[in-house]
């Protein structure tokens with residue numbers, strides 16, 4: 557099956573009992589056991605639920621993995637992946653990862669004795685130099701948020717294999733429509749399915765997917781032990797979202813290319829950050845490992861122009877955090893999604909005060925362009 561067919565027919569595509577083509581929501585916490593000790597398939601919904609299992613089979617398939625695990629949020633999935641490691645273990649982490657991941661590392665996991673070194677994962681030498689005796693994994697995002705930096709998953713996985721480390725990739729921004737980290741050599745893929753996989757800004761969910769039998773067993777154990785599982789209603793909603801990932805991404809990406817061209821030729825814009833920008837240093841790697849450039853872009857207004865006035869002037873494009881939904885969303889990282897990072901560190905990482913991030917939706921492209929045009933006349 558090709559990708560768009562897998563989205564719709566992958567996993568468990570019909571209910572065995574009834575033939576229902578939409579897997580039912582099994583809203584049951586426990587399951588009748590007909591004999592004592594009979595090892596029933598379903599016993600308790602934290603351990604396993606038929607609706608969640610259908611979702612997990614589907615996501616394993618679309619990420620070219622063998623096992624998928626669904627969690628209550630992307631953060632819970634990332635926490636489960638880090639829980640594979642123990643006090644005294646060291647992990648190399650990308651310097652531009654999601655803010656909540658930084659918070660989890662610095663404010664929670666360090667208290668449990670995990671050690672971290674933060675590096676720019678675009679720099680393969682820096683990644684390799686950060687590996688030490690007790691290193692167990694490399695954790696990265698590509699493209700990153702909000703500057704859309706691209707790292708070479710295959711090259712990083714090769715370094716990891718040389719030192720017997722696991723490679724973990726947060727694939728939220730690219731989505732499996734564009735990029736399959738497991739195929740490029742990674743061991744675990746994590747997602748905030750709240751974003752493109754759900755796709756309609758109506759569900760918070762997370763996923764971890766692997767193609768390694770031993771890791772799968774450990775993740776199943778952790779999912780059941782920690783207990784931050786996705787409920788059956790949200791599992792169903794997420795499955796419904798995933799079915800249209802292909803058609804949504806096609807329009808998302810067409811619109812993004814049009815908006816990129818518009819912004820690049822706008823004399824009020826200083827810089828546009830987009831993996832499809834041929835002048836960006838990540839362009840060749842993006843072309844190699846992604847089948848499309850995604851639908852996120854960021855841009856800086858020329859000095860002296862007010863980014864707050866600009867985003868507040870937009871009428872169709874919503875001023876909001878989050879991303880990946882059908883509606884276009886805009887935000888200013890320095891005062892919204894990335895405001896918890898101290899200003900000097902933020903500036904050092906290249907996130908300027910005038911940077912604007914745009915999650916391009918699937919509206920008519922001419923309406924989006926008209927909206928941007930009228931906002932530019934306000935500044």
Ligand SMILES: *Cc1c(COP(=O)(O)O)cnc(C)c1O
Nearest residue numbers: 629630631654726728748750761
């Ligand atoms: C949103 C996001 C997360 C966290 O996911 P939640 O579902 O909000 O917990 C992790 N990684 C990336 C790249 C994200 O955008």
